[in-house]
Amino acid sequence: MHELSLCQALLDQVEQIARDHGATRVDRILLRVGPLAGVEPMLLQHAYPLAAAGTLAEAAELVIEPSGVRVRCSDCDAETDATPNRLLCGACGSFKTRLISGDELLLANLELTIPDD
Template sequence: MHELSICMSLLDQVERIAKEHRAERVERILLRIGPLSGVEAPLLMNAYPLAAAGTIAEHAQLDIEPAPVRVQCLDCSAETEATPNRLLCASCGSYHTKLISGDEMLLASLEMSLPEDASETL
């Protein structure tokens, strides 16, 4: 299950950010995942508790929001939304498009508990 290794990499990044901010605990992790990323959100949710055990984010809420598939038309230059299985320009119908989003997995935000003295210096 490659979602477990993805969770472990995600938690490495989360722990680095939390350490930079001297966080006591991570409360919430928000990911943005596109349908063309190759990551299955339900499998990621199932793998998260295993990967997070014993980390600063062990009790964090993991939220996943879908990222839209967007293309840029090489014929009319329009940027439009598309469906994952039909990367057509919604403006002119051309199939000459370039994918501009929908294949990403992005750490969108973190909510952390900071010590009282750290919040004054940030």
């Protein structure tokens, strides 16, 4: 399962950040996932408990926030929303666009428990 290996890599990153900040626990993980990321959010959600077992993030809530597809037009320089299967400029209709967002798998936010010294 592709999503399980993604969860394991995510948790490696999360644990490193938590250790760097002296956290004893990870309470919440916010991910932003674009529709072109090649990741199935529901499968990621199901794989998470398996990957998180025995880590600082074992009891953390995993929140997956979808992100939209945005393109920049080479013809009119507009930045507009697009659909995953139709990356056309929303302003002029040109097909000469560059993807700005929609393919990301981004660790957007962590909530950590850090003990008082």
